[in-house]
Amino acid sequence: MSSKRRIAATIVVLVAIIGVFVVRLVDIQVVRADTLSADSLGNRSVERTVYGSRGEILDANGVVLAGTVMRYDVALSPKNASPFTRTVDGVETTVPLAQSVADIGAIVGLPTEQVQALITEALADNPKSDYALVARQVGVDAFRALSALDIPWLTFQQNPGRVYPNGAVAGNLVGFVSSAGEAQAGLEVGQDSCLASNNGSETYERGADGVRLPESTVTTEPASDGSDVITTIDSDLQFFVQKVLAEQAQKTGAAWGNVIVQEVKTGKLVAVADYPSVDPNDVSATTNPEDRGSRAFTASYEPGSTFKALTAASVIDAGVATPESQVVAPYRYLPENGANINDSSSHPDLNLTLTGVLIESSNTGTSQFGERLTNQQRYDYMTKFGVGTETETGFPGEDPGILHPADEWDNQTQYATMFGQGLTTTALQVSSIYQTIANGGVRMPVQLVSGCRAADGTLTDVPAAEGTQVVSAEAARDTADILEMVYQKAWLADTWEIPGYRAAAKTGTAQMPDGNGGYSKGYLVSVSGFAPADDPQYVVSVSLADPVNMNSSAAPAPVFQEVMSQVLKKYRAVPSGAAAPDLPGTW
């Protein structure tokens, strides 16, 4: 063979080999590049959930009423549940299944048999079962104890949980979330758009020994934390009020009750207590679902005589009566339209002033004043006082109450609405009526939430703080004076006396519906008032439903006294200096 041929053959072989390489190179680097690199990344890369934390619910002073904590769901793999070897200080010991099961049960607080049953049932269902939930949302301490057991078939999943450090304090308002993190009640639902967080995710690459490779973290979706809800509640006062209410409600055998403390000048709710109430940490302990919310917002009822303050303010503002205006109040009053009005107990004809009518809480006297206005006029005053519409709190499920238009009132209702029957209000609306009277006739929007605070401190959703003039300042002052006379001279004067302070208050005893269109034997008894009377600062409104052991407004009066004393003490209201006015009740 000539050398030319050899060279030619070599070149052909070389070109062929290079050709094979080129084809292979193009195949790997271009044709299958994406699949291969994805495969290789998949072997190394790990995806992880980054949890955003749900916002907190705070009281007016920054005390946490609801917060987010990291909790752990514990699960086991039934098919792998078997004895395993544990190495402690180089010594290998075999841990039998029974002991592992007992250890797990002891830490999560389940009986050993129940954990064992979990495994056997899961295996009976599906012999290849790889997942059985042992406990949801265990705390850090239990999680650490469980991981220290080193059981290879026990797994943990992070699951952010909700914690309510103050328990039942404001539990009626704050509400609660389900174990899956879904808002269920109260502000948790009402403010969900502010509180809600978003979980994000990140991927990173890790080496064979599980160590994260430097510079490999990629955030695929950023997590975002929720904002905080700032309420107007004072948690210390709320605790005190709830305690006093519960004590008295149990003593008097009341079915339920509530207390509202509201700031006169701003309309802010400082405390809203309900009995019975809920501890959001342990919702199932409150068996009746109706007891898990706040009836102060969601239950409306006929307010009864506390409503007479609104009628008095209306007639004074309209100029048809003064605190000294005189009527003769009989036991039974039969107006021309055919209605039939009785007082609560039999009495001879009384010569009463408007002040005296409220002191004696006379229905017949109130009727004679109320009829000086047209139905439409009184209806307009009621709506301006906030009756018949939800307050501005935005609390979920708030009841607007029932107020029929004036032209739908029948003959009896025309008179009944003067003294708080024939219409319904929530405890909150009654409190708001007294706030208006105490605040020179200016009704402030009722506030429960003062805003939604983002992480950078900006406050959004701040409620409106513009008041509306419902009655003139003089009419409000006159009505307040009348209520102060009631506080001084009514039959409960000794029960609700706060030494050193001037206060104003009115009782109410309303029949409760029996649910079949009639009235039951139970009464809803209430006291609403404000103090100090010379410069009103706080409204306290107490309601007790059907206190079987004491079916009169003597039941809520001690609660009013204790709560109002505490409020005055807490907010350092100076004892009243000036003497109270003295309005005649009779003539």
Added chain:
Amino acid sequence: MSDNLARVLTTEPLRPDFTERSGADERRHIEIVSPSTHTRPRVVYALSAVACVGAVIVAQLLLSVGISQGAYEISALRASQVELGRTADSVSEDLIRVSSPQSLAANAEALGMVSNSTPAYLRLSDGAVLGAPTSASGGAAGAASLVPNSLLTGVPLVTQLPAGGQGTSVASGAPAAGTAPAAVTVADGLPSPTTR
């Protein structure tokens, strides 16, 4: 009218005079450069190039060893950060729990404190007593339990803590257990801090 055209005003010759420097050019001479001075540096260059490459490789190796060492360190620190975070969460949860009103009220009651519902004030300017002071009556014991807090289940009251069991500061700071603290004697009015 004026124009802006440039004009050469000088009458001097513009070209330099070459005749003066022609003598210096004649004195230049040429030397033969020895070839040996070129060959020796070539080896040095080669060596230093190799050395540089070697140094780069070594440096890169050291750097990557350093980075992966750092990765382990970061990983360990991350783990300990998570652990410490858990501890912080756990203890702050404990703290918030015991500072709840129920816990404070129950502990205050256990220590024999009662709340007074009749507020009264002493006005410092003229010593006037505002309000009507009355002594406190003992409230209903255990009233704090009316507002339940399931987080406090199993948390002992201060009076139920084992004596000296909770940290040495309590044991050493307090006088011998069991002896009542000596009654405060008031000699010259109430004790007050000295202010200057």
